[in-house]
């Protein structure tokens with residue numbers, strides 16, 4: 001675990017190797033199957049995919065086509081299905097109302113739901129273990145971030161497809177940037193504003209296509225570096241809530257996707273989040289390590305999520 005955290009610190013990302021001493025424990029065959037059912041779903045005609053259309057009525061769960069996800073008024077070049085931990089009527093009072101709803105599962109491929117639910121459980125377990133390691137690495141206890149912070153974690157799963165650059169028109173291809181993703185839109189550079197901000201709570205586990213180099217992260221020297229796919233591994237990004245908890249010791253990583261290849265790219269992103277109603281603020285152990293003051297204001301996770309969700313989607317009939 002210490003080895004993993006050193007990588008975290010240097011690059012803002014970690015790559016979890018299945019063959020490390022203990023491994024991440026998620027079978028490589030399952031990781032592959034997850035991408036393969038995702039690809040199968042996206043390869044269907046639009047009329048099939050739209051049967052599970054994302055809408056406010058389902059708490060923003062469901063399918064969104066290319067250009068439906070919006071950042072600062074600019075559409076993204078990706079299609080996706082969003083799944084959130086289900087929120088029942090009245091579960092979090094007024095705060096939870098926007099996210100109330102059940103997931104919309106595709107009927108084809110038929111094993112999609114069962115596979116994804118199993119995968120979500122495994123990702124939740126691995127993420128909890130990483131958070132325990134981070135608690136220790138920060139000088140706190142292993143359960144520093146459990147209980148009221150993430151003892152009952154929320155999660156998000158987003159299955160994403162990025163078009164091959166060959167199907168885009170010249171306008172879309174400006175700068176050869178197909179999809180931009182950032183945790184902090186204010187820091188985006190360049191003149192192509194085809195970008196969006198992701199959910200980004202504590203950790204993101206990215207299960208990306210093995211043979212397409214498209215994901216990049218911004219390092220501490222402000223350079224974009226490739227986060228190459230390594231078969232059987234996850235790229236793990238740090239989210240905004242962990243940045244706050246660690247009082248900035250961990251940076252939430254800027255990242256973007258440029259699929260400048262002739263092939264359609266799949267990525268399945270699992271987001272491990274705090275409790276929906278968690279009031280997140282710098283941990284004492286972290287503020288003591290960083291000069292004794294809290295560098296960030298607190299945030300209620302559910303509010304942060306709702307504001308991202310309602311600002312990110314345009315609904316078109």
Ligand SMILES: O=C(O)CCC(=O)C(=O)O
Pocket residue numbers: 158160181197198199204206208215255257267269
């Ligand atoms: O497609 C990728 O590699 C990154 C996806 C991602 O970071 C996101 O959806 O927030």
Ligand SMILES: [Fe+2]
Pocket residue numbers: 181182198199204237255
């Ligand atoms: Fe992201």
